[in-house]
Amino acid sequence: MHNGSTPTPKRDVISAAGIVGAALLAWEVAVRVEQTPVYILPAPSVVAGRLWQNAGYLSGAALVTLGEALGGLLLGLVVGVATAALITFLVHLERGVLALAILVKATPMVAIAPLLTIWLGFGPLPKVIVTALLTFFPVLINVHSGLHAVDDAALALFHSLHAGRWEVFRHARWPSALPYLFAALKVVAPLAVTGAVVAEWAGASAGLGRAMWLAYANLNLPMLFAAVFCSAVMSIGLYVLVIALEKRVIFWRRNVSLSAD
Amino acid sequence: MNIALRGVAKTFDGKQAPLVALTPFTLEVATGEFVCLIGPSGCGKSTLLRLIADQMPPTVGDIRLDDAPPGAARKAKHIAWMAQNPALLPWQTVLDNVRLPQRVNTAANRQNGRHTAPDPADLLRIVGLADFAQAYPGTLSGGMQQRVALARALATGARLWLMDEPFAAMDELTRETLADEVLRLWQTFRPTVLWVTHNIVEAARLAGRVVVMSARPGRILATVDIAHPHPRDETAPETAAIIRHLRAVLREGSVNGLN
Numbered sequence: 359m360h361n362g363s364t365p366t367p368k369r370d371v372i373s374a375a376g377i378v379g380a381a382l383l384a385w386e387v388a389v390r391v392e393q394t395p396v397y398i399l400p401a402p403s404v405v406a407g408r409l410w411q412n413a414g415y416l417s418g419a420a421l422v423t424l425g426e427a428l429g430g431l432l433l434g435l436v437v438g439v440a441t442a443a444l445i446t447f448l449v450h451l452e453r454g455v456l457a458l459a460i461l462v463k464a465t466p467m468v469a470i471a472p473l474l475t476i477w478l479g480f481g482p483l484p485k486v487i488v489t490a491l492l493t494f495f496p497v498l499i500n501v502h503s504g505l506h507a508v509d510d511a512a513l514a515l516f517h518s519l520h521a522g523r524w525e526v527f528r529h530a531r532w533p534s535a536l537p538y539l540f541a542a543l544k545v546v547a548p549l550a551v552t553g554a555v556v557a558e559w560a561g562a563s564a565g566l567g568r569a570m571w572l573a574y575a576n577l578n579l580p581m582l583f584a585a586v587f588c589s590a591v592m593s594i595g596l597y598v599l600v601i602a603l604e605k606r607v608i609f610w611r612r613n614v615s616l617s618a619d
Numbered sequence: 620m621n622i623a624l625r626g627v628a629k630t631f632d633g634k635q636a637p638l639v640a641l642t643p644f645t646l647e648v649a650t651g652e653f654v655c656l657i658g659p660s661g662c663g664k665s666t667l668l669r670l671i672a673d674q675m676p677p678t679v680g681d682i683r684l685d686d687a688p689p690g691a692a693r694k695a696k697h698i699a700w701m702a703q704n705p706a707l708l709p710w711q712t713v714l715d716n717v718r719l720p721q722r723v724n725t726a727a728n729r730q731n732g733r734h735t736a737p738d739p740a741d742l743l744r745i746v747g748l749a750d751f752a753q754a755y756p757g758t759l760s761g762g763m764q765q766r767v768a769l770a771r772a773l774a775t776g777a778r779l780w781l782m783d784e785p786f787a788a789m790d791e792l793t794r795e796t797l798a799d800e801v802l803r804l805w806q807t808f809r810p811t812v813l814w815v816t817h818n819i820v821e822a823a824r825l826a827g828r829v830v831v832m833s834a835r836p837g838r839i840l841a842t843v844d845i846a847h848p849h850p851r852d853e854t855a856p857e858t859a860a861i862i863r864h865l866r867a868v869l870r871e872g873s874v875n876g877l878n
Contacts (some may be wrong), residue, residue, distance in 0.1 A: 511706035518672055518700035519775065520693050521723035529719065533710040610709040610755055 400580040408580035409587060416569065420588045423558065423566040426482050427550040427592070430489020434546070437490065438497030439539070446505045446531065447523060456502075463495040467553065471560035480563040488557035493546045500542035504535030537611065540604040547600045548593035555589050620685050620697060620778040620811045622648040622671065627680030629666050639836040640666045643680060646830065646839070650778075653805055653812045655826035657819065657865065659873065663837025664815045665783050671813065672700055672781050684779065692779065696720065696727040699777035699810075701785045705768035707756040713767050714752040717742055720775040736776035746770045746800065762793040769797070773804065780805075780812045787816070794818075798825055802849055819869070823861045824851045831865060833872040840872040 382402045388394075389401040396404060409416065441459070445452040467488055474484035508530045516526045558567020566585050573581035624646045631638040641663040648654050656664040670677050673689035684692040692698050699720075707716050717739040721728065728736070743749050746766040756764055765786060772780065782801075786794040802825060805812055816822055822829045823845065831840045843865060851858045 509704070509706055511702055511704035512708070514674060514702065515700060515706050516723065517674060518693060518698055518781075519696055519720050519723050520727065525723040529708060529711070529723070533708070610757055 397577045397579055400583055404580050405583040405587065409584040412581065412584065416566075416584060416588050419564060419566045419569045419585070420592060422482070422564045423485075423551065423554045423589065424592055426485035426554040426557070426565065427489055427596070429482070429486040430491075430553065431493050431547060431550045431596075433486060434490035434493025435497055435543075438494045438542075439501050441494075441498050442501035442505060442535070443527070445502065446527070456498075459495055459498055462491060467492065467556060471557045474557070475561040480561055482565075484560075485554045485557040485562070485565070485567075489550045489553040492549055492553040496542040496546050497539065500538040501535050504538030505531045507538065508534050537604075537608055540600065540608065543600045544597065544604075547596040551589050551593045551596065620692070621650045622646070622779070622811065622813070623681075623683040623686075624667075624671075625681045625683075627667075627670060627677045627682055629663065629670060629675075630678045641670075641677075641837045644837070644839065648811060648813065650811055651809045653825060653827045654814065655822035655829045656813065656815045656832060657817065657822045657829055657869070658832030658837065658840075659834045659869070660817065661835050662832040663835065664832055667837070668781050668783050668813060668815050672698055694724075694727065695730060696724060696775050697777050697779055699772040699775045699780045700783075701768055701772040701780070702783040703785065703787045705756075705761075705764040707764055707767055707771075709755060709757050712753050712755060713748060713759070714739060714743065716756060716767055717770045717774050720771060731776070737773060739770070739774050742770040742773050743767075745773075745804065762789055762797065765789060765793075765797060766800070769801065769804075773808070778810045780810050780814075782812065782814045784815055784817070787818075794821070799850065801825075806849070819862055819865050820853050823858055823865060824853055829861075829865060831868050831872070841868045843868070 386401050386403060389399055400408075441455060445455050470491065471484065471488050474487055478484045478487075505527075508526075512530050513526070516530065521529075554565065555567040555570065558565040559571055562568040562571075566589050570582055570585045573579070573585060624644055626643040626645060627641065628639075628643045629641040631640055644667065656667065658664050669675055671682060671684070671689055673693040682689050684697070689698075707713075708719070711719070721736055721739070740749070740752065743752055746769055748763060748766055748770070751759065751763070756767065759767065765788075769785070772782075785801075786797050789797065798821060801812075814822075814825060826845055829843045829845065831843065832838065833840050843861065845861055847857050853859065853862060
């Protein structure tokens with residue numbers, strides 16, 4: 359933060375674009391030189407062409423997946439935060455609830471996703487649940503840590519005023535948990551898209567995962583890659599959104615770094 | 620608010636053996652007195668303050684604040700607590716931080732009536748931070764943050780100020796300025812002040828009475844009354860004599876402690 363080599367946002371974007379561009383170029387050249395068949399590895403230009411021709415189909419599928427990812431993200435977020443708050447107020451529940459959460463975390467999603475499809479059908483609900491399960495655990499663990507990261511000196515102050523537990527939560531614990539919550543969201547938000555796609559592979563009537571599965575079944579690799587590209591763009595978009603939101607919500611961190619400059 | 624400690628002792632459960640922090644301790648402080656507790660680190664002066672603040676119970680003995688247990692004073696927000704760490708909430712403005720004591724435990728507000736708690740905006744003016752009411756604590760210097768903490772302590776309207784080395788982390792000059800400010804506020808509001816410090820000069824400049832404590836286990840080595848008026852210049856002969864005396868008592872205590 360103090361050295362002058364911190365890249366400006368603009369320079370950051372240019373260098374990132376440069377690296378991605380170079381990688382794509384190398385891929386294009388390699389495929390053309392080696393004359394790799396398109397059913398093994400399509401060149402980026404071919405993928406881009408397929409993307410363009412099927413823009414309507416793919417964006418429709420992407421919207422379905424995005425809806426599932428956001429729904430699951432929201433559900434996992436609400437349940438994770440509520441659970442963390444609950445075990446902060448009812449401390450004797452902490453061990454039991456965390457053990458249960460680890461059990462959920464330890465179950466592979468690849469096994470759960472088909473089960474949910476059998477139970478709940480081909481609609482969006484199983485995908486929302488898979489994404490929520492992915493979101494829930496990091497949110498719970500991080501928010502729980504954040505709620506307990508309050509300074510002892512601040513707790514002594516609240517104690518000296520005989521403040522209630524809810525008052526301590528509102529004024530001290532919840533704001534101090536927010537940076538922890540965003541740390542979890544930065545991991546989970548891009549993962550949510552992947553979660554929804556994986557759940558769609560287990561059986562779906564719509565969505566990017568279904569588009570991928572169909573393309574794979576027909577060895578239509580350009581389409582498969584185009585769908586992967588769409589899901590990657592959405593992951594990156596969600597990540598950028600979380601960062602932008604974090605800057606707005608956790609404004610006091612900026613103040614701290616300003617005074618340190 | 621007057622303080623009466625009778626035979627108060629505190630023993631902590633150590634890893635191997637119990638740790639005696641305070642041996643039976645008896646002290647009376649009259650309403651409106653300014654008392655400094657001074658002693659080497661680990662002499663239990665902070666422990667004593669925490670006991671009075673109802674942050675933990677004494678192992679034996681009896682603590683009375685206006686003839687009631689300390690818990691009653693705390694529940695009624697009659698205690699202003701201030702420590703070395705300003706513990707401001709970085710997500711609230713300076714003014715909201717100062718208003719905090721009035722916003723929580725509102726049941727006590729109703730009991731105390733309206734007149735007791737001073738206006739937070741006035742308090743910010745008193746500590747010289749009126750222009751920073753809408754600033755966030757992260758943008759302030761350490762000395763200014765401690766001043767906000769001071770205004771926040773005053774916002775309780777409490778008649779007992781418990782101050783645990785409040786300015787120990789500040790540089791010499793800031794510490795003196797802030798201590799003079801507290802002195803001025805004490806002269807205005809006339810609360811009972813119990814001030815923990817390990818700074819001999821600070822104690823001699825501020826206190827009406829200095830309680831000198833020995834190293835662990837903590838006990839009273841001497842109490843020294845200081846009668847001459849504020850402001851006191853530490854180079855003035857009578858203050859210099861007090862400083863010399865306090866130093867001698869502390870040195871004697873540490874020598875006896877070694878034997």
